[in-house]
Amino acid sequence: MEKNRFFEEINGNFGFGCMRLPMTGDEVDLKxxxxxxxxxxxxxxxxxxxxxxxxxxxxxxxxxxxxSKRYSRDKFLLTNxxxxxxxxxxxxxxxxxKSQLQLCGVTYFDFYLMHAQNRNNYxxxxxxxxxxxxxxxxxxxYIRHLxxxxxxxxxxxxxxxxxxxxxxxxxxxxxxxxxxxxxxxxAKVYEVCEKYNKPVIIMEPVKGGSLVNLPESxxxxxxxxxxxxxxxxxxxxxxxxxxxAMVLSGMSNNEQMADNISSMRDFKPLDEREFEAVTKVxxxxxxxxxxxxxGCKYCIEQNQCPCDILIPDLFSAYNTYETFHSWxxxxxxxxxxxxxxxxxxxxxxxxxxxxxxxxHLPIRDLLSDVADAFEHKRM
Numbered sequence: 001m002e003k004n005r006f007f008e009e010i011n012g013n014f015g016f017g018c019m020r021l022p023m024t025g026d027e028v029d030l031k032x033x034x035x036x037x038x039x040x041x042x043x044x045x046x047x048x049x050x051x052x053x054x055x056x057x058x059x060x061x062x063x064x065x066x067x068s069k070r071y072s073r074d075k076f077l078l079t080n081x082x083x084x085x086x087x088x089x090x091x092x093x094x095x096x097x098k099s100q101l102q103l104c105g106v107t108y109f110d111f112y113l114m115h116a117q118n119r120n121n122y123x124x125x126x127x128x129x130x131x132x133x134x135x136x137x138x139x140x141x142y143i144r145h146l147x148x149x150x151x152x153x154x155x156x157x158x159x160x161x162x163x164x165x166x167x168x169x170x171x172x173x174x175x176x177x178x179x180x181x182x183x184x185x186x187a188k189v190y191e192v193c194e195k196y197n198k199p200v201i202i203m204e205p206v207k208g209g210s211l212v213n214l215p216e217s218x219x220x221x222x223x224x225x226x227x228x229x230x231x232x233x234x235x236x237x238x239x240x241x242x243x244x245a246m247v248l249s250g251m252s253n254n255e256q257m258a259d260n261i262s263s264m265r266d267f268k269p270l271d272e273r274e275f276e277a278v279t280k281v282x283x284x285x286x287x288x289x290x291x292x293x294x295g296c297k298y299c300i301e302q303n304q305c306p307c308d309i310l311i312p313d314l315f316s317a318y319n320t321y322e323t324f325h326s327w328x329x330x331x332x333x334x335x336x337x338x339x340x341x342x343x344x345x346x347x348x349x350x351x352x353x354x355x356x357x358x359x360h361l362p363i364r365d366l367l368s369d370v371a372d373a374f375e376h377k378r379m
């Protein structure tokens with residue numbers, strides 16, 4: 001296995017994301033997690049990722065019991081995160097950080113990320129000097145590399161990296177369905193990382209498992225390649241981009257671990273035929289959309305919506321949610337689309353958008369459907 005080209009201490013480009021671990025009821029199945037850890041390390045990999053909120057705090061303690069207590073520190077790398085829900089002053093950051101070290105059973109973190117950065121919580125990190133505090137922890141040896149994980153639009157990431165050029169790595173949501181999604185903006189966010197020459201960690205490469213159980217027609221396309229599993233094409237797609245240092249996969253059983261190891265131990269980027277296949281799979285998903293919006297933006301560019309509603313982005317998020325029912329879609333809806341703009345409930349039914357729509361969509365009625373999905377059925 002080749003060493004990581006961005007960080008020599010990382011083996012390969014595949015990491016164990018510990019947000020979705022094997023469970024027995026409400027408890028982590030520690031026996032199976034140990035087995036998965038053993039297989040992962042035996043295959044030559046060494047990168048584990050967690051956060052304090054994962055599995056209601058049980059991810060960190062499970063790592064302590066199944067990784068830290070069972071392997072010497074040079075056998076594994078561990079990433080943790082500073083989440084904004086766990087501090088409300090600068091003085092609370094270091095005690096929280098030290099509690100994470102204790103919960104994980106380690107004396108330092110190899111990577112530490114400012115968690116789930118977006119235009120709203122970034123202001124809190126700035127106000128309480130979270131970046132400065134964590135860089136001081138890095139100087140003291142408690143953190144080896146400092147980065148951020150990100151859930152917002154490309155312009156927000158551009159702002160953060162311009163203000164913090166010392167950030168070493170960026171974790172983003174990235175998969176072949178989200179690549180051109182108007183809400184998630186995976187491609188545009190990735191391009192910002194390229195602009196600032198920041199290595200990228202990929203999360204959600206199989207979109208929470210949604211790219212495993214595909215519609216029959218999409219599944220048939222990948223089966224005709226006579227290659228790996230559906231998950232393997234998704235994970236390899238994510239790893240095929242030059243700025244990607246690490247692809248994380250949250251795995252819940254030994255079978256998923258074995259499948260990912262087989263795909264990533266001797267990693268090969270997708271070839272041209274495979275890229276064409278996943279593009280066809282995306283086309284199938286688009287044809288399943290509940291709202292046949294083409295994203296031309298006439299409704300907001302040729303008609304000035306008095307409520308500042310980003311209609312095409314709302315429709316894109318709605319289609320994604322109806323296809324995958326992913327919690328991430330609701331988060332992106334709130335963070336990226338209605339934040340600072342109108343939400344579908346604000347529509348005053350003036351009809352200006354419908355008068356310029358080339359698809360002649362009943363936009364006013366469709367906005368009611370979007371509201372039912374995102375506003376009336378809040379998580």
